[in-house]
Amino acid sequence: MNTLLGTHSFDTAILNKGPGAKELQHQVQQATETLIHSLQQAERPYQGKSPEDVKKEIRELISFHGNHSFSDIVNDLHKTVLSNSLFVSHEKSIAHLHCPPVIPAVVGELIIGAMNQSLDSWDQSPAATFMDQEMIHWLTSQFGYDEGSDGVFTSGGTQSNYMSLLLARDNYCNKKWNHDVKRDGLPQQFNRMRILCSESAHFTVKKSAGQLGLGENAVISVRTDESHRMCTDHLRSLIEEMKMQGLFPFLIVGTCGTTDFGSIDPLEDLAAIATEEKMWLHVDAAFGGALILSDTYQWKLNGIEQADSITVDFHKQFYQPISCGAFLLKNGEHFNLMNHVADYLNPEEDDEEGILNLVAKSTQTTRRFDSLKLYLSLKTIGLDLFADMIDSTFELAIDVADYLREQEDFELLNTEPELNTVVFRYVRGEEKKLNPLNRKIQQELYHSYAAIAKTTIDEKQYLKFTMLNPRTTLPDVVEILNRIRVLGENWRKHV
Structure with a gap:
């Protein structure tokens, strides 16, 4: 017989097909009613208190002596957390790249949480693994990539941009000096490697360069024009200057939707320069990637299909709950640069037997089934x-x-x-x-x-x-x- 936990037993505390299922239904209904009530009361995006008062109220909540009814807890949350929250779905909430989520994706969050699958090894997420992969195939085809492409769902633009610098760095070191960074660390010449991006590029380019051992000073800013787009003439002159100085420009980061202005760098021109100079081209389309679904404005993405890698965020213009993004790779074999074999997760025998373990393509190990949210949204809304x-x-x-x-x-x-x-x-x-x-x-x-x-x-x-x-x-x-x-x-x- 189960040991009782106050007024709860294990059967009503853990999701299961018996009492746990009924308890889930009960709690979801209470939470939904409270949430709807909060939404209906929201006359403006933020109707909460001052930062000091909110901090005080939240601090008083954090006590875990005994257990309490879920109904009482949700009521407390309504008074403190929900009433002091920013309602991003309000028509006058137009501050940040912070979207109102579509309803199928919100429901998807519940399913994802309830199933609690981790997309690192196939045996932890059998169907989810294949849905993740098929959704990536759909996305790569939408962005004009061919069958040799690949990708992975990420937590968002920061992780995706980090992965682009990681793979571009290791690919360059491998081709230039036959040097395996994953095995041997950075080569002696690493401090001469350079990354070029516009002065309006996202801060995560510099942040990633610092984390990857190249240093923030390895990132060189290219001037922008009156429309805040990267100036290709300045880009070309900088590359020539660097080569004359014995430096190694290896990566161009184009931006498709700058944070302040939504500006889009001249992608076709950047692709041509990257090809001429044998440089990796990454396009940070965290903001502007949703143009791929637009009938009227999709042409603004012309040239993105020539990029070696692409960042796209779904928790912006795709209306998904945070967090949900993807990193797309034109040549899927480049994922081998970061693959690490762990016998308990992705042993070599699995690869030989055709078992797909997605941990080989991600900087994360435990990873959510976020592709389900996007699938439900696109399928339901159309x-x-x-x-x-x-x-x-x-x-x-x-x-x-x-x-x-x-x-x-x-x-x-x-x-x-x-x-x-x-x-x-x-x-x-x-x-x-x-x-x-x-x-x-x-x-x-x-x-x-x-x-x-x-x-x-x-x-x-x-x-x-x-x-x-x-x-x-x-x-x-x-x-x-x-x-x-x-x-x-x-x-x-x-x-």
């Missing part, structure tokens, strides 16, 4: 509606930019949005006071009406809309702008 959702956010950005262009009290920085971000600032007042004024507006707005972002460009404080929610409309954004006017005018009067 590619056509997905395309409409994505396109609507791009069109909204264009409409917002058109509106701002006509307003005397705002300055629009990216006059022609590439994706769905709009960067601007409130400009009524003295120039020397505009930076603190715009910062104050962003902070006040968060606690009173809407969630928008801020960023600094050329030492000037700007505001930013990142419109990932297809339910957000132009009137919603105009209301936010009108509120910014009110806040700006009030703040100016009291300074």
Whole structure:
């Protein structure tokens, strides 16, 4: 007979086909009702308390003496965690690359958690292994790769970009010096290896170079043009300069959707330069990769199929819950550069017998079945509606930019949005006071009406809309702008 745990037994604490299944149904229903109640009460994206008050309330929750009814715990969460959370699905939550999740993917999270499969060895995730692989095949074909390509689901852009630098580094060392980095460490010449990316590239390029032993100084920034795209003339001159100095430029990182402006580097030109110089081309399409589903704007990805590797995030414009991304590889054999055999997970005999163990393709060991979320979403919603959702956010950005262009009290920085971000600032007042004024507006707005972002460009404080929610409309954004006017005018009067 099971030992009782307070009012619970093992049978009701652990998921199983008997009492555990009924308890799961009961708790999911309670949690769902509470969540829906919280969503219905959310009149604005953030209606919570100050950071100090939230910290105090959360601290009081962290006590584990005895056990409590799930209903009471969920009610406590409603009062503390949910009521003090940012509701990213709200139409006026347009701050970061933080999407409202589609409902099939939210349900997918429940299934993933309940099954609790780990995609490192086939015997831990039999069907999940094959679904992961088939979803990767579908993705590589969407991005124009052929049958020799491969990929792996990742936690997001940081991990995917890290893997691109890892494989590009080891591939170069192998070809240039016949040196096995995995076995022998970095070669003597490692401090002359160089990576080139635009000055607007994501910070994880430098971060990964530091973690991989090349050092952040191995990353060389290429100037951008007026549209914040990498300047290919400067790229070519830098490569020539490096070769004359005895340096080894081995990797170009192109960006498809910069964080601030959504800018897309000239991918076809970068591919041509990478081919000429025999360099690895990685495209960080964490933000812009969703264009692959767009009927209207897919052409902006022309050239991405020539990249040696691609980062794509699904917890941005694919509307998936965090975390969900992928790393795609044009030549799947390059995964051999990082493969490590562990007898208890992926012994050589398994490979000889055709057993697929995905741990050979990942920097992670234990890994979630995240491909299920994407599968459920695409299958339920359909590619056509997905395309409409994505396109609507791009069109909204264009409409917002058109509106701002006509307003005397705002300055629009990216006059022609590439994706769905709009960067601007409130400009009524003295120039020397505009930076603190715009910062104050962003902070006040968060606690009173809407969630928008801020960023600094050329030492000037700007505001930013990142419109990932297809339910957000132009009137919603105009209301936010009108509120910014009110806040700006009030703040100016009291300074």
